[in-house]
Amino acid sequence: MDGQIVFDDPENLSFRVDRRAYTDDDVAAQEITKIFDRCWLYVGHESEVPELGSYVSRDVGGRPVVMARGSDGVIRVLANSCPHRGALICSQSTGQARSFRCPYHDWTFSNQGDLVGVPLPDGYGPGFRKSDFGLARHRSDSYRGFVFATFDPEQPLTLTEHLAGATEYLDLIADQSEVGMEVIQGAQLHGARANWKLMMENSVDIYHFRALHKRYVSYIESLGTMAPRRRGGFARALGRGHGANELVPAAARPLAYWTPMFPPEVRSRMEATAARFVERFGAERAQRITGANRALMIFPNLMIIDAIGITIRKIDPVSAGQMSITSVALAPQDEDPDIRELRKSHYLTFLGPAGFATPDDIEIIESCQRGYLNRTLRHSDLSRGMAKEVPETTDELPAREFWRQWDRLMHDDDREEGHHLTRRAERQGGQRR
Ligand code: FES
Ligand code: FE
Known part of the structure; x- marks a missing residue:
């Protein structure tokens, strides 16, 4: 690949990405051979x-x-x-x-x-x-x-090795049912006139939530179920390009946190479910499984947004300026029918392609892609939170983890040095800045 794309400068708390990464046909072609043909x-x-x-x-x-x-x-x-x-x-x-x-x-x-x-x-x-x-x-x-x-028969990593620290988050999702999780029938196929990496970044970016999704925020506030603006939660780098953020929810969510929106008899069924989770996992983990919102990014093409229901997005490049997205909802197989209905409604009205949120996201990443046509400004900044010991959910740590792995793979050094670098980061508790 010609020239440096990722400028990672921890000394100066600076992390920038050359915007050719989103626009250049040569970069897009190399991503196919170096990332999608191998990972x-x-x-x-x-x-x-x-x-x-x-x-x-x-x-x-x-x-x-x-x-x-x-x-x-x-x-x-x-x-x-x-x-x-x-x-x-x-x-x-x-x-x-x-x-x-x-x-x-x-x-x-x-x-x-x-x-x-x-x-x-x-x-x-x-x-x-x-x-x-x-x-x-x-x-x-x-x-x-x-x-x-x-697609690489020589891929040296097992799946579990590739998933690295992301297994912890997949466990938190899979453990939401005693009998197993299931995709709710029917996938939504859509796309965007933007580079695929913009959707990966956007899906794990909480910084934009209150700014970009104002309509939704004011709607939820009008229902009285949204907590006042606050900060907190944490962002994590999970190794090998994966990242997550996690937050005790400000808005309603399945199990314990949808309770204000339910009639008392449904609420008591939910509370009984929540009590079973405490029995199985202990109070702390049960709270994390049933009560926290999280976004999980698995390099290179999977996003799981576990908030207001669980949305799985498979994101694929079509060309430098075009992507395709397959979106489905995941739910406990044994879900209470009333809760399932609410879950489906939240999926369709918020994270589905025609919901309150996703059209805003698609429009803004297409806007970024158009903005890149003005080549005067060469770089995008992803340094938010680099100065912190424990980055918050609104920080850009997961995106930096994505880009570091992207850079290693594009320079063919993942199998040697990058491998050890990522291992070291994992040993340090995945809190690499
Ligand atoms: Fe001829 Fe498949 S049978 S292309
Ligand atoms: Fe969004």
Whole structure:
């Protein structure tokens, strides 16, 4: 990559990013080969393929894939491209099938990826073996129900190693149900005319909340369920480009903190649920699981916003100035039906693409992308909170952690020195500035 992009200067409490990182076609092309072709990438949640033969097809890191639960019960991430001449073997976004038939020449593949049927097979010579023409199976693994894949067979890290400190936060989310979490049926696919990294930064940026989402804030204030403006909570770097922030909520939330909005009989059911969490996890962890808001950023393409419901965003680059976003809601499988309704309503009215918040976010990151056209100002500043021992939720520590990993990967030094650097940061409690 030509020239320095990330200017990380802890001595002077300065952290700047060259805006070519968001606009340059060459940077975008290199991100594909150095990040998306190598890293562990989020694909989906196990609950999206609950039955034998269930599948979802989607693009991950620009590549069409199918996440399928085979008839043997194993979840695989298969290339959605026919080994014959390349057509998509699955054109439905979701469904259930024992096999996938390529529409071009009718080659048929089992839901485990094996080629099982070829029309007019006598057209091929004696050396033709079906076993040579199965769908490519990408290396995949899951953590607490979250399925990831890597397109790099040589990727040295296991998924758990890649997730580093982010496992603590995935646990806080997965532990919200005794029987398991599930994606609420239906994904929302949308996009933005902005660089994909702007959405990653935005999703973990609490600094903008009261400024950009004024309409929502004044609406919630009018309901009387929002606490007065306050600071606090904390931001964390979790290693390997992941970050999070966490806050005892100012607004309402499932379980304990939605109580003011419920009639008394629902409230008492919620309190009973909260009491069970205290029994299982102890008061402190139960409070953290059921009562804190958090945003979790998993490098490079996953955001989980666990506030007013749980939103999972898979973010993918399309080009330097365009991204695609897949957005779903996650919930406890055994959720009280009244709470589920409220959760769905909050998802749709706040974090969904047509909610109170997301259109503001899309509009502002598209505005940033347009602002970069004025090349007089070369850098964006992400230094907020660098002077603090424990950065707050409104600080930009998670974004800095993202950019440090981005910089290591773009310079190919993650596997050597960067590896050790990140390890050291983790040992220091993930509080690296
Ligand atoms: Fe799939 Fe020919 S391209 S069968
Ligand atoms: Fe926002």
